[in-house]
Structure formats: structure tokens, C-alpha cells
Amino acid sequence: MISLEDALAKVLQEVQPLESEGVCLWDAADRIASDSILAPIDLPPFDNSAMDGYAVRAQDVQSASPSSPVTLSVVGEIPAGSVFSGQLGVSQTVRLFTGAILPDGADAVVMQEDTARTVDPRLLLVLEPVKPFENVRFRGEDLKKSALLISRGQVFGFAQLGILAASGIESVRAFARPKIALLATGSELRDAGQPLAKGQIYESNRIAIRTLLDHSSTDSKVFPLVTDSLQATKDALLEAFESCDAVISTGGVSVGDLDFVKQAFSDLGGRIEFWKLALKPGKPFVFGKRKSVPFFGLPGNPVSALVTFQLLVRPAINKMRGMISWRHRITGGVLAEPIKNHGDRRHFVRVKVDEAGRVKLAGSQGSHILRSLSESNGLLDVFPGESLAQGTTVSVINWD
Numbered sequence: 001m002i003s004l005e006d007a008l009a010k011v012l013q014e015v016q017p018l019e020s021e022g023v024c025l026w027d028a029a030d031r032i033a034s035d036s037i038l039a040p041i042d043l044p045p046f047d048n049s050a051m052d053g054y055a056v057r058a059q060d061v062q063s064a065s066p067s068s069p070v071t072l073s074v075v076g077e078i079p080a081g082s083v084f085s086g087q088l089g090v091s092q093t094v095r096l097f098t099g100a101i102l103p104d105g106a107d108a109v110v111m112q113e114d115t116a117r118t119v120d121p122r123l124l125l126v127l128e129p130v131k132p133f134e135n136v137r138f139r140g141e142d143l144k145k146s147a148l149l150i151s152r153g154q155v156f157g158f159a160q161l162g163i164l165a166a167s168g169i170e171s172v173r174a175f176a177r178p179k180i181a182l183l184a185t186g187s188e189l190r191d192a193g194q195p196l197a198k199g200q201i202y203e204s205n206r207i208a209i210r211t212l213l214d215h216s217s218t219d220s221k222v223f224p225l226v227t228d229s230l231q232a233t234k235d236a237l238l239e240a241f242e243s244c245d246a247v248i249s250t251g252g253v254s255v256g257d258l259d260f261v262k263q264a265f266s267d268l269g270g271r272i273e274f275w276k277l278a279l280k281p282g283k284p285f286v287f288g289k290r291k292s293v294p295f296f297g298l299p300g301n302p303v304s305a306l307v308t309f310q311l312l313v314r315p316a317i318n319k320m321r322g323m324i325s326w327r328h329r330i331t332g333g334v335l336a337e338p339i340k341n342h343g344d345r346r347h348f349v350r351v352k353v354d355e356a357g358r359v360k361l362a363g364s365q366g367s368h369i370l371r372s373l374s375e376s377n378g379l380l381d382v383f384p385g386e387s388l389a390q391g392t393t394v395s396v397i398n399w400d
């Protein structure tokens, strides 16, 4: 049996980021930058107004007050996107709107609320002074041309895509999205919608894992159910290895006579790196590679499959998609009841953290118990023999 740390280190050593490719910005959401990106232009690209108001020379309105306004002559108007071609002279002003380019000669903006109009539309009364550069947004104030905009390994999230679009970038280089094969083995398994004969159960691992894979922005390819025979397992695995960047299967990795996954993988030329984890749930777990394609043979028990996926497969897939340092999201909380690990393997216990940060067991902890999985929002890592008293501050590994 291998420890979780050693298993994870081995997995991360064996999997590598995929090739990079050019993608349109609109298709880049949640992908990972393969190249750093420098700002191609200054942002904003020109000095502009932060307010709806009037462009002025600050020195002209220094003495303005409500009881003694300064009168300026209005020589033009600049909506956002337009340009005032002239030069602002002494005691002149130009009306402008938020984002409009500052006219030559002006060095400040008086906001509309600090002005009054007269019966003569060509005159403006300024009621408050402004300092030089007040209400002006400067060219390059947000981002200077050639500054580092995105670094390699960074996720293209909503805000990153926003600033890239604001910089006029229409396509980027990103790591390819991993195509992941997802198989479930077991002659007892049926798809929902089919009648169940005696001894059969509905299959649930593929959809649960597919959903977690979707959170990691991958393309999953869900295969039909695989019966427990060496040939059927080899046929399905071969197709998976030939068409995908990584292969995940569930079931058939234990010590039973009908557990053919390891055998089928080896027969296809796969090299097993390790089998069996010192972990609960999730002891039977096989990891290996066939050519450059990693293989994760997860246990069939739904909880074991999801826990091992979360602890070992997810970090690997995030590395494949180009993330440099990925960590599970953690929620801090305080134990509302004592939790003890009586066993000799690290136990990842299904827990529920409520809004007040109280952490409770999510129910019965058998590896076949789906109910406590669906009641949980994360996992608590409890070491062999460890006894955590009520009131202990703990870190819960979130599912998402």
C-alpha cells in the first residue's frame, strides 16, 4: 500500500500539461494561459473624463463658489467616442460625458452637479473650484503598454477575459482542454431507464465524476457500460486510450476473480505505477500509463470512486490542463461533535459545514452510502488513531 502523498507525487510526476493552441477569446473561458501576455496598448488609451461635466483649465475656476460663480463660455460638446478638434482657450469650457477624451488645453473636469446653466446656452456658471487633473482618468493609469497582463498558468476567468477584451485582444494561446474517457465496469450495472433484474443496480459513477470533470473545464467522453469480461474490458479500454488524453474507469480493480481492469490494462501495454492506497475509502486504486496517456482505475464503490477522484485524479487533470499550482478549496470550521479514526488508514470523512461554520458528520460513512455523500459538502482528513474533540478547528476539503 502506498501513502496518499507518495501516490499524488507519483501521479503529478507522470502527467504533463497538454500542447497549447490558439483560441478565440470567446472560447477561452476557464482555460489556462500557456504563454504570458503583455499589454498591447495603454489602458485607458487616452486621458478622459471620469464624470459627466465640463472640461476646464483648473486655474480659470480657482475662485468659483456658489455665491460667486465663475462664468465660462461653452465652445463645444464631446459625447463618449467623439473628439473636440479645437484647443480650449482662457475661460472656455467644453461639455463632455464620462469616458470622453479630454480636449487639448483642458486639465480638469468640473462635474455637472457643480455647475449651473444660464438663459444663454453659450454660458456656464461654475459653482465649485477643481484642482488640476481632478475627475480625469489618465492614459495608462489602469495598465501600461507592455506590462504583464496574464502570466503562464493563469486561468482565463471572467475578469481576465474582460481586461484582455479591453486591451483589444481577440485570441490567446491556451493549453488544450484534456479529453477524458470515463468508463464504468460491472456486469451488475444498468443505465437509468432500463428495468432492473434481480441482483442488478443502477450505475451512478460516470455522471457524478463527469460533473466534477466539468468543473475542471475538460471534455469528457462517457463510454457505454462495460461487462466483467477480459475481452470487453480490453476492447473498451483500447478505444478509450486511442481517442483520449486520459482514461478513468471505475470498478474491477479489487482482488475478485472478475476484476479484469488491471489485467486488461497490462495486456494493452499499460505500465502500472501503483495499486492500493493507504486510504479509506478508496483502497483499491490503480494508476499507470499507456504510452503518454495516464490511466486512473478507480474503485467501484461510489464514495471510494469520488474520494479518490477528488484527491488524486483532479490534481492530475488540473496539471494536464496547464495549471501550475492547484489546491483544493478549503472551508474552515469548528467540529460540532467529536470525530475519531479507529482504523489504520487515513480516513476522509464526509462532513457537512453549515453557514455558521459548524462541522458535523454527514451521516453513515460506509463506502457504499450515497446519502451521506449527497448530504456532505466536503471531506475531513482524519489520520489513523487520531481523535478530534468537539470544538477543534478543522479544514474541510470542498467538493467543488
Ligand code: AMP
Pocket (backbone or CB within 6 Å): 184, 185, 186, 188, 189, 201, 202, 203, 204, 205, 206, 250, 251, 252, 253, 254, 256, 299, 300, 301, 302
Ligand atoms: P467493484 O470495485 O467493481 O468491486 O465494485 C464495488 C461495489 O461498487 C459493488 O457493490 C458494485 O456493484 C458497486 N459499483 C461498482 N461500479 C459502480 C457504479 N459505476 N455505480 C454504482 N455502483 C457501482
Ligand code: MG
Pocket (backbone or CB within 6 Å): 185, 186, 187, 228, 251, 252, 300
Ligand atoms: Mg465490479
